[in-house]
Amino acid sequence: MAKSTKFLIVVLGVLAFYSWVVFLGWRFTSTQLAIARSGGVFPSAEKAMLAKMGRYYAPDAEIRILHAGPDLHNGKQPFVWYVTAEVHASVRADGSQLGHNGCDVPGSFFVQTRDGWVYVPELAFPHVMAYWMNAFGLAGAGVSTPSTDWPPGQPSQFCVSF
Numbered sequence: 001m002a003k004s005t006k007f008l009i010v011v012l013g014v015l016a017f018y019s020w021v022v023f024l025g026w027r028f029t030s031t032q033l034a035i036a037r038s039g040g041v042f043p044s045a046e047k048a049m050l051a052k053m054g055r056y057y058a059p060d061a062e063i064r065i066l067h068a069g070p071d072l073h074n075g076k077q078p079f080v081w082y083v084t085a086e087v088h089a090s091v092r093a094d095g096s097q098l099g100h101n102g103c104d105v106p107g108s109f110f111v112q113t114r115d116g117w118v119y120v121p122e123l124a125f126p127h128v129m130a131y132w133m134n135a136f137g138l139a140g141a142g143v144s145t146p147s148t149d150w151p152p153g154q155p156s157q158f159c160v161s162f
Helices: 003-038 046-058 127-134
Strands: 062-070 080-088 106-111 117-120
Touching: 003 127, 046 062, 046 080, 046 106, 046 127, 062 117, 080 127, 106 127
Parallel strands: none
Antiparallel strands: 062 080, 080 106, 106 117
């Protein structure tokens, strides 16, 4: 086989590999975003968290957002946020008991699309999704400063009082 033919085969192989990686990135991200959108699209990460907590806790739940802001503090991917809440309720929606003092402290990832904020489970790899969302123009503008920062005087232990 001539050198030019071998070179052409290698170049085509590399192009095919990169095309496959881009296709898989697009497929993974679009599938995960479709699943996330089916759970609702919200105007803010906090509203998305409150809606999520409303599905997992009894109607008497008292929910306080403790922190809502970018998951990465270096300014990259400002459209990937982590929200932490403190929830006091009689029981969870499935009837199981809450943790210490009838309280849970759940945290969740949310990503901002061009349409609004959606919940993304950790096992959907939100930062991998964010890379591809940015690459394909699917990400919202994002904000690099928290909208709800840790409250002043927050006890070092959660679920002590509300």
